[in-house]
Amino acid sequence: MAAAAATSSSSTTVEDLPGDVLACALRRLDGPSLAAASCATSGLRALAEDPGTWRALCLARWPSLAAAAAQQQQRCVLSGAVSPRRLFADAFPFPCADDAAPLDGDDRLRLRLPLPGELVSAVDVYHRGAPIASRVVETSTLSSWFLTSPFCVDAVDCKNPAPAASVSPAELELSWIVLDPASGRAVNVSSRRPVALERHWYTGDTLVRYAVVLGGCKFEATVSCSEEAGQLTEVSLAVDDADGAAVSGEGCLRLLAAAMAGPRKGGQNQEQEAKRRYDEFVRRKRGRKESKARREVLVDLCCSAVSAVAVLSFLAAVVLR
Known part of the structure; x- marks a missing residue:
């Protein structure tokens, strides 16, 4: 008889608690814990899907949603x-x-x-x-x-x-x-x-x-x-x-x-x-900005070099004429 009582006691699960007690316990969980609990069993999922519980969590997490102006x-x-x-x-x-x-x-x-x-x-x-x-x-x-x-x-x-x-x-x-x-x-x-x-x-x-x-x-x-x-x-x-x-x-x-x-x-x-x-x-x-700056410096140098070559070519043409 003692063995039977022990077996019966060991088979007791959290879902054996009254539904209102489980619902009250779930309302005390935060969002991630409530989501994890809903994945345990179908019974807990049904209790965890209560819109009132999630609404209270949202209002507690984001007080702006409960503001009088909103x-x-x-x-x-x-x-x-x-x-x-x-x-x-x-x-x-x-x-x-x-x-x-x-x-x-x-x-x-x-x-x-x-x-x-x-x-x-x-x-x-x-x-x-x-x-x-x-x-x-x-x-x-x-x-x-x-x-x-x-x-x-x-x-x-x-x-x-x-x-x-x-x-x-x-x-x-x-x-x-x-x-x-x-x-x-x-x-x-x-x-x-x-x-x-x-x-x-x-x-x-x-x-x-x-x-x-x-x-x-x-x-x-x-x-x-x-x-x-x-x-x-x-x-x-x-x-x-x-x-x-x-x-x-x-x-x-x-x-x-x-x-x-x-x-x-x-x-x-x-x-x-x-x-x-x-x-x-x-x-x-920062890397893109530095790369852009290097490209701009390179373009400036190329433009300066081309300008210098053009000026030297013009001067050489004038001197050798």
């Missing part, structure tokens, strides 16, 4: 076309490194992807893990002015800076996710931790830079922190190519569409991978 965006992002689980799966991990390959002549998939007609940016700035500024920005992408102008999104109005008293710029973290409400897809376009800190040459503000590399271009978000005034005076996103030229709105839309449709990469080393790709981009950009 109620309209929140309804279209977390209900209807965009499910909370899909949003978390798209926006939490970084785009896979395969998406960073430049477009070549044999791969025109990016050109065939439909362009988003509207972008919603959910921007959250954290200090030591606590959110200090949250914004949601809607950007219409249908105008010819947007498509042909350099891509830039400002999340903080210069006339209405966000308070940031007693913060250390090096300890600021940023989350910038871009969503396409029409397709229901999203992508993370910012490293959470800074990749570079600089001092503005004129204002003296600290510029904290966050970046990811997509399609051979650098998505760089800049947080300008005025330590004297205790304010975040700028939170903006811009895109540069490998030559340092600004990418147009249409080019950026194609990069975002490809990244939204591509795979994602999770794991513990997301930040290190983002920093490595940024450093590699900076080295490649």
